[in-house]
Amino acid sequence: MNPSASNPDPDPTGTSLGPGRGRQPEPGPGWHLSAGRALAVVLLPTLVLVAVGPLPLLVWRDRLPDRLASHWSGSGGPDGSMSPGGLLVATVAAIVVAVAGLGWVAISRRRRDPFVYPIVTFLVLVLAGMVCAAAASIVAVNLDHADWRDAGPLPWWHVVLMISGSLVLAAAGARALPSVPVGPAPTGTAAATPLGVGERAVWVGTLTNRWLLVPSVALSVVGLVWLVVGPGRWVGLTFVPLGLATSVLATVRVTVDRRGLQVAYGPLHWPRTRFPVERIESADVIEVHPTQWGGWGYRGSIRLMKRAAVVLRRGPGLHLRLRDGSEFAVTVDHPEPGAELLNRVLVAVGPGRL
Amino acid sequence: MLIQIDTTNPEAIYRQIAAQVRRAVAAGDVGPGDKLPSARDLAASLDVNMHTVRQAYAELQRDGLVDVRRGRGVTVLATAPGRAGAHDLARALVAEARRHGLSNSEILDLVEEHL
Numbered sequence: 001m002n003p004s005a006s007n008p009d010p011d012p013t014g015t016s017l018g019p020g021r022g023r024q025p026e027p028g029p030g031w032h033l034s035a036g037r038a039l040a041v042v043l044l045p046t047l048v049l050v051a052v053g054p055l056p057l058l059v060w061r062d063r064l065p066d067r068l069a070s071h072w073s074g075s076g077g078p079d080g081s082m083s084p085g086g087l088l089v090a091t092v093a094a095i096v097v098a099v100a101g102l103g104w105v106a107i108s109r110r111r112r113d114p115f116v117y118p119i120v121t122f123l124v125l126v127l128a129g130m131v132c133a134a135a136a137s138i139v140a141v142n143l144d145h146a147d148w149r150d151a152g153p154l155p156w157w158h159v160v161l162m163i164s165g166s167l168v169l170a171a172a173g174a175r176a177l178p179s180v181p182v183g184p185a186p187t188g189t190a191a192a193t194p195l196g197v198g199e200r201a202v203w204v205g206t207l208t209n210r211w212l213l214v215p216s217v218a219l220s221v222v223g224l225v226w227l228v229v230g231p232g233r234w235v236g237l238t239f240v241p242l243g244l245a246t247s248v249l250a251t252v253r254v255t256v257d258r259r260g261l262q263v264a265y266g267p268l269h270w271p272r273t274r275f276p277v278e279r280i281e282s283a284d285v286i287e288v289h290p291t292q293w294g295g296w297g298y299r300g301s302i303r304l305m306k307r308a309a310v311v312l313r314r315g316p317g318l319h320l321r322l323r324d325g326s327e328f329a330v331t332v333d334h335p336e337p338g339a340e341l342l343n344r345v346l347v348a349v350g351p352g353r354l
Numbered sequence: 355m356l357i358q359i360d361t362t363n364p365e366a367i368y369r370q371i372a373a374q375v376r377r378a379v380a381a382g383d384v385g386p387g388d389k390l391p392s393a394r395d396l397a398a399s400l401d402v403n404m405h406t407v408r409q410a411y412a413e414l415q416r417d418g419l420v421d422v423r424r425g426r427g428v429t430v431l432a433t434a435p436g437r438a439g440a441h442d443l444a445r446a447l448v449a450e451a452r453r454h455g456l457s458n459s460e461i462l463d464l465v466e467e468h469l
Binding site for chain 1: 355356357358359360361362363383388389390391395396398399400401402
């Protein structure tokens with residue numbers, strides 16, 4: 001069923017960032033990374049960070065001015081500077097933080113919420129990646145100028161590269177960690193009776209958590225007030241969309257029908273996430289504990305962590321096992337008929353599924 | 355809320371849908387203030403014509419079970435009190451009969467006696 005699980009590990013020494021997704025680690029509490037993989041998880045991103053951050057500073061220090069343009073005004077030219085030594089210290093400090101975080105992830109016995117490890121990995125790599133990429137950009141802009149005031153404007157594509165590069169590095173780092181299987185064993189679809197000829201069915205479940213509307217309203221109000229009276233607009237421009245975004249996760253509607261499962265978020269039932277039947281292996285009902293899934297809201301990522309959940313409260317939820325080995329859960333009231341219907345649909349699609 | 359229809363059943367599909375919504379309301383799956391899926395969404399899920407679902411919702415509106423407003427969707431108004439009451443009594447009957455060791459078929463016989 002899961003093609004990648006049966007393949008021999010192409011990289012038994014664990015010295016590459018690539019594989020690891022789809023490989024099932026030993027289940028149960030307290031497993032840990034092999035020495036080779038642990039080393040790779042720390043060393044490879046660190047090498048990338050050193051190559052991007054401190055290395056160009058040291059290599060080209062003779063071609064840089066005494067002070068470096070390091071801050072740009074909105075109109076284009078540089079309006080702030082720092083010493084090359086200061087920038088070097090900043091990059092080294094960021095790398096030290098990253099190494100500490102990655103090291104903790106690498107040597108930790110995995111007894112905590114499995115979400116913690118990819119999240120820590122992602123966060124420290126985004127942070128250090130941004131600092132080092134900014135340093136590289138500063139070096140490039142200041143190169144061969146006698147004075148920092150002569151440096152040109154910061155090209156927009158530097159900013160794009162900074163953000164996308166650090167996100168890619170962080171995602172690769174988080175992906176390199178093996179995922180932890182949790183939850184009950186698949187119940188399978190064998191027991192379900194398929195829908196009869198001419199039978200059509202749909203199940204709709206909803207769940208609203210009014211408490212989750214509180215931060216949403218609070219954020220929006222603070223944002224709006226700030227827009228009117230506060231200094232600068234950025235706080236308001238950030239808080240209002242954030243408030244609207246949290247309202248989207250205060251209520252969900254889950255639909256199961258012949259096409260699969262659909263989750264519609266928010267009072268407008270938009271956006272929507274769809275899981276077509278072809279992607280689904282089986283459905284069951286689980287008790288969702290926010291601590292197991294990393295909190296409330298949309299937790300995790302199917303693509304990056306092979307696990308995701310929409311958590312609005314503690315309690316029953318509809319749980320999917322997907323054909324690629326990942327899993328998805330959504331909290332919803334009385335999910336049993338939904339899981340049953342989905343399994344019946346899966347049986348009906350049956351033999352032609354592969 | 356589970357809505358199940360059978361296209362081979364001679365009963366009109368809109369009547370089947372309406373009956374299923376009534377059952378869901380009576381069973382407490384949906385309550386006053388709850389929004390039902392839009393006619394478009396439900397029709398797509400069941401692979402039937404949107405007007406069939408509209409017809410079902412119109413019938414439920416005539417019965418005073420739901421409120422259909424353009425742009426506001428379909429809202430459940432009230433649990434039909436009689437039906438919900440009967441449902442509760444049936445649940446109580448089953449619980450009481452089980453407590454006294456009656457089997458499922460004995461409970462059904464008991465109900466049949468009073469029909």
